[in-house]
Amino acid sequence: MAIHSILVIEDDRFIGEMYVRSLKKAGYEVDWVVDGNDGLITARNKQYDAILLDVMLPERRGGEILEALRGGSEDLIPNSRVIVLTNFEQDDESRMAMQQNADAYLIKAEITPKRLISVLQQLDGTAPAPIDQPQV
């Protein structure tokens, strides 16, 4: 199943706009929300092929959103790939928990829009989380 629709949950305006602009140019259909509560609600209300999730978010952290979506007995977004994007090092425990539920865990400073698109292309055509994904 090809990735077409993407939800960007990102509170930094510059970074959010940058991703949204590049993804739209690359032909993806993109929705963007800036706080954690809206992010969780949007992710539950509409089915996206991929979700770009920031960690340090207002109202609700990325980790909580992921836990709410995938931490329970039922995966609420079985058809979505989740890419966690952060610049802030998590402690081992929360990072580990996020990685269990995410399809990729990336450092924003290393991911230019071009690289992000190549990650999405790599995820495309592979099974949703947890994927057996070779290196980027």
Next chain:
Amino acid sequence: MEVNKTPRQASQFWPSFYKKTIIIVAVTQLGVTLLVAGLMAATGVGALALLIIVGALFATSLIANIIIVHMISRPTKDLIAAIIHVSGEKPALPLPNSNSPAYAKSGLHDALQTIYELSTHQDDSTDTASDESTTPSSAVAAALDLTNCGFVAMDSNRAITYVNKAAPIHIDTNGVRTLDLLFNDHNDLNKWLDSCEEVSVHAEHVWTRVPDRLPNEENRRLFDVMASYNKGSAAETVLTLIDRTDVYSVDEESLDFIAFAAHELRGPITVIRGYLDVLNDELDSVLQDDQHELFRRLIVSSNRLSGYINNILNTSRYDRRHLKVHLIEDSIGGIYDVISDDMKMRATAQNRLLAVQIPAGLPTIAADRASLSEVLGNLIDNAIKYSNEGGAINVTAAVNGNFVDVSVEDHGIGMPESVVSQLFQKFYRSHRSRETVAGTGIGLYISKAIVESHGGTISVRSEDGRGSTFTVSIPIYSTVADKLRAGNNSNEGMIKEGQGWIKNHSMYRG
């Protein structure tokens, strides 16, 4: 010291004492005889007089002999008393004080002292033989327990035989005591002891800033650890731990600050790198050649800045014992691909000829892609910095036993041997590089830390004025796969990029 003179004086004591006593006896008897003869000559001998003379002679000899016997037997009595005391029996005789001036003068002091010391040594050997603690006297032990410094003694089997209260140890269910010290490389102490056993009779070493717990754990202490090794001694290794928590915890806070500041820098860097990437594509057809060049410089600079921030973050993590790597099967070629474009651009921008020859058929290695690509980036960045305009930089890879070696060779300024030995120290910058090239002195420090976390090594060959070759050796995956699997690398296969997550693998080095 007194002890060294002891055997000579103790052995001399008895003959000289004996000789002196004989002389005293002879002189006394002679005096008595002369007295008797004088009396007899002066008075003429009557029966009564004879009786008086014999009586006087008897009394005088009796008194003199009693005194002599007392004198002769006194040292024997004292020695017996000392022996009884050290044998642990109930004392039947008053214990001679070996420090009294009379003993010091006669030399008996040393004989008594020797007996007392022999008994102390014997106590030690008995204790060691029965695998008991090498316990200092209770007064010393009590004093050591009051200090803030830790003292640890270990025998030749590296089993702990003594610890004072301040030393951080834990005791397992079998009663085995283990040191709670988190050395930078968790095996530092054992490695040092290995080398001591091989080549040293006496050796000393100091480690600074060694914590007993992980960061953020309660009551964490930081020590300077001084180890002294004496081959064959009952306490073969003695560790002195000086609690420097007060001093170092301030540094820890500044390390936290550095980490926080570096994270903050990542936000703007994300935007700068991102938009440069976007604009570079979008303006490709519009820009003039010289403008393209300016763009490349912007991209190269932002990439380097990002690399330096990663070095700072990694160093702060490493110094706080937070640096962890997650090793999975990977190829050198794949790892180099991560930085390939960036390196090509950097070399071109600074007019260096970068030639990369990584053979396709190399075995896979156990690597953390993000960390190892940073190491290669650091080495190539250095090669660019320390070589000349137009200089060639060669990156090659080859199998070497159980390792894959990656070498970065430049033909730049090189360095003398005196510099090479200090190259991997934190903040180290050679006199010359300080004058000529900008840098922080953490690139090689953190590179070494990362490579060693892979179970690999980093080395350098250099010739002053001719250039340097840095070689990184990383274990071939198949040689360590079992250990890695035992380490339960549950996230194997996770996409990782940049500073992705890094998992501890201390179990891997077994």
